[in-house]
Amino acid sequence: MAHPSQILDPSSRGWALATAGLALLPLLLILPSTLALGFGLTAVVVAALAWRAPLPGWLRLLLTLAMLAAVFATMGTRLGRDTGCALLAAMLAIKPAEAHSLRDARSLLGFSLFAPFAAFLLDQGPMVMVLGLVAALCALLTLQRLADAENQAPPLPLRQRMGVMARLVGIGLPLAMAAFWLFPRLGSPLWGVPERALARPGLSDSMEPGAWGELMSDDSPALRASFRGDPPPPEQMYWRGPVLWQFDGRAWTRLRWLDGLPMPEVRAQGTTWDYEIEMEATDRRQLVALDLPTAAPAGSRLGFDHSLTAERPLSAPSRWRLRSSPPAQFEPELRPALRAIALDLPGGRNPRTLALARQWREEAGGDDAAIATRALEWIRAEFAYTLDVPLPGRDAVDEFLFGTKEGYCEHFSSAYTVLMRAAGIPARVVTGYVGGYRNPFGGYWVVRRMDAHAWVEVWLEGHGWVRVDPTAAVAPERIYDTLEQRRNAARSGTGMELLRLDNLGDLTDWLRRGWNDLVLGFDAGRQQALLSPLGLQHLRPTQLLAMFAALAALALAGMIWVLARGERERDPLLRAWRRLGRHYAKLGLGRAPHEPALAWAGRVAAAHPASGPALLALSRRFAAARYAARETQTHRLVEDLRRHRP
Structure with missing residues (x-):
């Protein structure tokens, strides 16, 4: 049983619970919606039930088992970053069940601060950063409140507590900035970060019925592209991704061993596009480029079929400088072994x-x-485009071509490829994205995940691989109309309000791109560019470490000096009084160590009648507060002492 003086008062408990909720919020916004809603409701119910007394042990154990079962039922038994973050959120949701004493409240705060840091393992966006900072600042305010409660002192007004918090943040800010700007950027983490248990939506090296349903309804950005020069026309905006060769009757897969073959002959047209793409994190290695990329940028590999693969999983936003040219001839001579693969069908x-x-x-x-x-x-005349299709049976292509005759790019590309192979024409499926729209704020192009697409390449004598898009034959507006054109059409009859909302979305995406560029994209190259104006170029990691160590030592020395100064004099009233004495000492009227306050004020008043009355009044109030305990508003006296000038 906690000592009565250590029991949390309602106000302190409210601060502790509110801070824990703020720390949990960024993690809940990233986790699957069902888990996030369940954890949030559980946290509110547990905090309400445990407001007066801790919950019994058997009920806490039951809650723990229920939360564990919910996590593994949603995410499976495979452990990953998101599984660990979900377990942390679950434990934090039931932690208020035992928040009864000051010690429990401090434990709750320390435990809750792991949540925003864990959220960075799943998302490094600005919203997570802002919410994490708010939670950390609220934790400082709450810890100060708990310290006042432990000392049985009246709590400081919120304004003064925020001033103390601002000073604490200011003390640590130089060290944080030195670490961000000067600590050497590493090409890979010092420890292995586990993969996710639940994969993010994105392109993969396989395509099977129903697998693209979630991707086709996701309007979040997949990539952003900036062109140096004129962008390609909409009918050329095919962003090439994995090329799928093998078909087992249900799923198409990529043949990785083909990447070891010599590159095929490609004769490019005269047009060349020079551009830079920013890929959003997918936790996969698949990259995309305009059809066809001419070379692989640093950190990636160009496959035999001109698909790009990153050397490391894309666990964070990344930038790639690329050049592409539409092919005039793409592999005009097809080797017999590849022809056999491009004609193979399951029996x-x-x-x-x-x-x-x-x-x-x-x-x-x-x-x-x-x-x-x-x-x-045939497809143009009799088929229709829709996302609402049932899962096929054993003969999926027969069902599509002769039965439903409805589907989306996954169905059209698969059926067309099978039909071509059955007719003796080498064919393969190419996945990627198509289209995009221009953001008016940044002048760059946005390609969303819902723009994921699959088309076909058939091999024709004298031409090589030729792109054929059967989906475009059915729904050209789905392929060649950009999202911006579709949104402009929607704006025409909805008034200025929706226009402003759409512009807000473009502005938000532009700000997110700036965040990726300035913060998440601050790599070794940007670090060198930052120091180059100072004449420091091509610094080795050891030199960067030496610079960081020097600035960190200065920052730590400043922190120690400020903290030691506050440690030497904890009483804010005495600090303000001595600061006032230093102001008069600059005029030759400093107080002697043996001189009482009122005697010193009388001496100054005799020498300088203009400042004397105010100083005498302050001295009387100081003496009453310090020695007679007559001053009830000490904080007001401290402010008056700080404002007074000779």
């Missing part, structure tokens, strides 16, 4: 598609282009 699947392809081959003879065109005309 015993989709018999109606195979029969139709054989019929078309007999009718067209050796004209592959005629078969490809005939398939596009």
